[in-house]
Amino acid sequence: MHIEIDEISKSFGTTAALHPVSLSIPSGALVALLGPSGSGKTTLLRILGGLEFPTSGRVLFDGQDATGLSVQERRAGFVFQSYALFRHMTVFDNIAYGLNARPRASRPTKAEIARRVTKLLELIQLPDIGARYPSQLSGGQRQRVALARALAIEPRMLLLDEPFGALDAKVRKELRQGLRDIHDTTGLTTVFVTHDQEEAMELADLVVVMSMGRIEQIGKPQDVRAKPKTAFVREFISL
Amino acid sequence: MSDITVTKGAPARFRSATEEAPLARWAMIAAAVLGLGILVFAPLIAVFVEALARGVAASLASLATRDAQEAIKLTLTIAAISVPFNAIFGVAAAWFITKFDFRGKAFLITLIDLPFSVSPVVAGLCIVLMFGANSLIGGWLVANGFPIVFAMPGIILATMFVTFPFVARELIPVMIEQGRAEEEAALTLGASGWRVFWTVTLPNIRWALLYGVLLCNARAMGEFGAVAVVSGKIRGQTATMPTTIEMLYQEYLSVAAFSLAAVLALLALVTLLLKTALEIRHADQLAATHRH
Secondary structure (H helix, E strand, C coil), X not given: CCEEEEEEEEEECCEXXXXXXEEXXXXXXXXXXXXXXXXXXXXXXXXXXCCXXXXXXXXXXXXXXXXXXXXXXXXXXXXXXXXXXXXXXXXXXXXXXXXXXXXXHHCCCHHHHHHHHHHHHHHCCCCCCCCCCHHHCCHHHHHHHHHHHHHHCCCCEEXXXXXXXXXXXXXXXXXXXXXXXXXXXXXXXXXXXXXXXXXXXHHCCEEEEEECCEEEEEECHHHHHHCXXXXXXXXXHCC | CCCCCCCCCCCCCCCCXXXXXXXXXXXXXXHHXXXXXXXXXXXHHHHHHHHCCCCHHHHHHHHHCHHHHHHHHHHHHHHHHHHHHHHHHHHHHHHHHHHCCCCCHHHXXXXXXXHHHCCHHHHHHXXXXXXXXXXXXXXXXXXXXXXXXXXXXXXXXXXXXXXXXXXXXXXXXXHHHHCCHHHHHHHHCCCXXXXXXXXXXXXXXXXXXXXXXXXXXXXXXXXXXXXXXXXCCCCCCCCCHHHHHHHHHHXXXXXXXXXXXHHHHHHHHHHHHHHHHXXXXXXXXXHHHCCC
């Protein structure tokens, strides 16, 4: 799905988290929102997911105005920074949650839900953990379960907030490839937030560098690296 | 190397950094046991000893009187009405306070705590002033056959006021610690607000809620001051267990007073046992979710 961000701004009280920003994300792209903390990248992601509403501006999905769509109507697969798995449910129930939450008319049968959850567990290469609770999983496993749970609703896009933030370096590398693979198989438009420029450069098709609520540069990783547009980008990239 | 002196001889056992010296440990354990003994166990035992001073039969006979029966019935009815109301209110208030940011939040929390700092007697007097037969509202209500003071509604109001904070106070820290992420995740998965509440919010707070309800219940059954003021202590009608105990005691009917007191204490013990039983039954879930 093609995502168009049109002059979006957001203020919390008197502080501006986002100055009007515009961004066009082509269908099927894997985009990194890169910036230090406080740059507005997470706010922008949450606006895309419908968890925050912009103070002004519009969001367009495939050319349709989606600004007023509720979080449920967005159908965005969202992976939270600390994964936000439901701690009182098994992994199976976590992944099945979105399907069970559908209105009765469009809810799959129990057998169909079980089949889909099993398939997703295979996709994340953890076929045997359905009966476990989140607290019994490692950080990397939790991240993959969160990804499977987001994919279960057959989302129109995938939004990830610092998906590798809480993991050690080795697991991080593995999961980067995992996300790339899942993106390539599903073809979903994917936006992820990161403060790690190496991660953004390695994984994304398109890097959006942000600072202080503004977009500093949009470009392919190699272009951003070769031709930083502003002093901020040059400095941030060279870190 | 030479500046490190190794003590020769005994130190065979290492102590963990947070462990106290044996003497300090035993002194603290002794102080705790002594404190508990004097403040909790001894009075509890005394109640039962006094109740059974003239034998089981005399004790049971005093409980079989109409006044005692009515008092027990009234107290249970009041708890049955005020506890569910306060549970619902407590969940709503805690949810509102922890999931939204708004002006005057600190003030609202203070307001919820108010019944803890106001003396129950004062609370009772306020209800009498508000709804007594001489007040504007109270006069109208009495004229229309719905008296509040010296009747059941007044007792319920007083009990609810006093037990107002228990559930909310238990829930607020737990809900703050859990944050909003799980609820937000459920919303992005397409769940409605109502569904999120029943499938995510409530299961996550159920132990704190249970604990708050039990505390609220214990206090609702035991409340004396506010109820004494608004109820008028009419025997067989508006006298609850605590007020009846007091009246019996004042009349030197100590077996009757302590027998009723023993029943009240037993009710509290039953709620505690209930909580423990639930905890044991759900121990695996508790371990899995890291909740107390």
